[in-house]
Amino acid sequence: MDIDWNHQLHEQLEWHWRHHLRPRLAGLTDAEYFWEPVADCWNVRSRGHSAAPMAVGSGDFTIDFAVPEPEPAPVTTIAWRMAHIIVGIFGERAASHFGGPAMDYQSFGYAGTAAEALGQLDDGYLRWSEGVRGLDAEGLGRPCGEAEGPFAEHPMAELVLHINRETIHHGAELCLLRDLYLRRAED
Amino acid sequence: MGIDWIHQLHDQLDRYWQRQLRPRLSGLADEEYFWEPVPGCWNVRRRGESTAPMAIGAGEFTVDVAIPDPDPAPVTTIAWRLAHIIVGVLGDRTANHFGGPAAESWEDAPMTQLVLHINREKIHHGAEVCLLRDLYLHRAVG
Secondary structure (H helix, E strand, C coil): CCCCHHHHHHHHHHHHHHHHHHHHHCCCCHHHHCCCCCCCCECEEECCCCCCCEEECCCCEEEEECCCCCCCCCCECHHHHHHHHHHHHHHHHHHHHHCCCCCCCCCCCCCCCHHHHHHHHHHHHHHHHHHHHCCCHHHHHCECCHHHHHHCCCEHHHHHHHHHHHHHHHHHHHHHHHHHHHHCCCC | CCCCHHHHHHHHHHHHHHHHHHHHHCCCCHHHHHCCCCCCCECEEECCCCCCCEEECCCCEEEEECCCCCCCCCCECHHHHHHHHHHHHHHHHHHHHCCCCCCCCCCCCCHHHHHHHHHHHHHHHHHHHHHHHHHHHHCCCC
């Protein structure tokens, strides 16, 4: 059986997006978006309200950070994890590999509402997945280049599988946080 | 560049297993394994102690389930999710496809698709287990 690798790789993430992640994010409220399930979470916050060592972003909202990462790392909120997927997973990679707009954590305009963040997530997913769909067999075999640092010589196929893994991993966290929010003990 | 697809598919999960999931499971305490982060969880329980519609398993411990799944489904513990990975994600498929000890609606799909599916399932549930450990570590001590 001839395998359409481009389809197979695209479908791994598309299936997760269509059947798991995106339906389970529908109706996300601002209260869930900013919910801190434990003390001292990292979050997206209105500018000037962060107590983290670093608070970056270009708009009215900033994201909590520290370099190097504290040990143990703080638990992060749905807002923080969505920003990580939007900027670090889809945005920077779409910019490097598929002609997407330049994006980084420092300059990104973080969403102050769940609806705005869902729009950013949808845009990011679309840009990345259309880029992947546009790769042919030769494109999957092409080295992924300097943007990927020590992985420069590795094939694009490996980067696609990595982005799939990252998105599935962090998407699962978003789903679980929503489940916990739904069942949390009321304050 | 020729792509070694067997390596790529294996590496997607193996890298996750070696660098993320397995290291983050080391030192898992029994309290974490059975921890119920919210009321009404499904868990693995000593036989006879389940209040779920069904409690199944062969030994001294059973796993809570119901058919059909309640909506919304209960939050499940680390123990429950590990059991799901061990039995549902890996065990049944190992039996079906690699001559392990024990039916699949995927019979017309290429093995590639099943491997990518199992990778996806394991990454998804592995992420949940990691997050539950993080929440346990940072929980308000009751």
